[in-house]
Amino acid sequence: MSYPQLPTDFGFTEEHDLLRQSARRFLDERCTIQDIRRFSESAVGHDPQLWKEIAALGWLGLVLPEAHGGAGLGHLHLALLLHETGRSLLPVPLLASALAGFALEAAASDAQRARFEPAIASGETLATFALCDEGGGWQADEIRATAEPGDRGFVLRGVKPFVMAGAHAGLVIAPFRLPGGELAHFAVELPTERVRVESETGIDPTRRTARIVFDGARVPATARLEGGARDATAALQRVHVRGFAALAAEMVGGAESVLLMTRDYAIARKQFGKQIGAFQAVKHPIVDVMIGVELARTHALAAAAAIDHGPDTAEVPARMAKALASEVYPVAVRRGVQLHGGFGFTIDCDVHHYFKRALWSRAMLGDGTHHRRQLARHLLGPLSGTAPE
């Protein structure tokens, strides 16, 4: 598979720009770096007021259908929005909600979508998607949690760690394995008996996660998402492709912020009687980050355009976007800390907020190594099984 065709303008319209502008205005006011510092230290880990506000802006239903209370917009809109929220480290689980929406779109029947999506779009239900299984596996063949058919429903067993906003979610969607070996996605309303939600102490306090333990939880048959156009494995793949593109867009926004912070510091800070940004040993690494950010941003936008143009052929663009963002963001934060000098690795230098988000984001939904391995199959054909070490 090669890179698919895209509209030469990526499908960009004035309407896209209006969303970007309004998002930036809102975030500049309601999600300042002071807010991030405060949030990082809060014990609660969720801001219901901010949640209501972004719901009112329509962000939670951005790509959900209008018939279900959404705005019916495309992935390019979402990518532009997530760039801005990543730039501000918006600490409410917009991404979790988006992933849950992707799962419903990919796997659920119309009736199930009509049941869940309006409450997600309005913000009434905080929905999330359990990306990982115990041990961190996240691809179809790594799902170990099980669903056994029982009286009038299923019994769910297994562990889903690293669930975004798990402690505050009213609905979690997750893949489970049926006795025959095939996958099925379940939408489980929380709280539910024999489902334990344990808050995790995560590296990134702006993105709180929980470990959800399904300890023989009984759920009704209607909790199984089925009736969509594709089988559960293909549905999971579709969630992943959209997820790669979405997370990549958010990551590039974060890298952009770190670039600007580092640039500003290199202008403000003087040593040897000069602004340190005049030294090429400082200037050139910052320029290289900028180049990386611009190319990663290009891939993130193109991946979104590719999904809008045809989600079934967007795998290569989405993987490229996540692969490059997973290289560029970590480099941006590494140089950001380093170039801020001694101040850079103190808690007072705000780069660390992004540093932690970068590590989290690289680890989720496949890092550069993972995606390049998959892309190499498209470029060079499969790796034969007997390759020597």
Place this chain on the structure above:
Amino acid sequence: MSQGEQAVEPQEIADFRREVRAWMQANKPADPGFKLPQSFLEVESDRQFDFLRAWQRKLYDAGYLGLDWPAEYGGKGDRLQRQRIVSQELSRARAPFLVNVIGLQWAGPTILHYGTEAQKKRFIGPILSAEEIWCQGFSEPGAGSDLASATARAERTPEGWRVTGHKVWTTLAHKSKWMILLARTDFEAGKYEGLSYFLFPMDAEGVTVQPLIKMTGEGGFNQVIFDNAPMPKEALLGQEGQGWQVALTTLLFERGAAEGSGGGQATSSAESVHRVASVAKRAHRDGRAAAQDPVLRDRMAALWIEEESLRLASLRARVPGLNVDRPQALRLMNKLVYSEFNQKLSELACELLGPESTLWLGDPNAFDRAEWPRAYMNSFGMTIGGGTSEIQRNILGERVLGLPKSK
């Protein structure tokens, strides 16, 4: 940034592309049976030169050059977009490059920008038809990255000017009728204000062109010594003392940071990861195809990601709403990212060939006629010429990011 064929286009554009593609297929010259240069930087023999010049002429006669240049000067007065399509299709067809690239891409747009009516009428047509080849006299032994410290001197005479000085790295000087020349007309004025820009006739008395040999053993570029060489009054382009500003315009075009060149491409082989992938399937190491080596696969995938990012960036660069944070970044990055990408790619091709990469031009067993080590060595022409990668990083840091000047 070039290419962009994988895009959904309006019907009329798609039709034009189809027409150009068909023309290329029917008219692209066959392999002449002798070694062709990889780029305009290494044109040596007369037969290479004649072959390439005839190809440019053919393309011009077909109406595929100067599409967006004004009709009264020999262009077509059409849209830039069409010229872009021709360039993309040239690249796609792996057609020979256009030998008058300095005329088409650097001198031509600068003359259209600063030239008098008479200059535009005189020079543009022969640039397009390759009747008159151009070279560039900017760098000097003592003025490379610090170009504005050039000391070649142009002194006024009753008839015009006389030039004394020494220019280096002068690609195609041995085949050129004209040179865009940066020379100092005022030694009292400041470093930048003392420079003027000329359209110098290479057949003037007092001009000596001496070939320089590159690390590949290929010629194609030169040094040019001026000993009181005369040029007429009309040789001045722009105002006296405006030379630095005019030269910066040339550099914008040279680096691909501005669009509106006469068309064409500077190299025949738009190297692509897919070509290196095919090398990896044919080359063997550790008892299997190089394409089966997991580490090399990872590196090729990384370059594929980079190559696609450059192609996509050329599309994104034309959508202002997708560049609001740094409107100039993508264009000013162009030369740096492309030249470094091509260098990495050709180096990787050499590495994955292993021992096969060690045979050189002329050896009957050389893999792909030693194209890859040759391409790797020649790639430095692009990371050094036209402003080194280091100077490009200074420009990006200062002009795009607003960092303080390094000097």
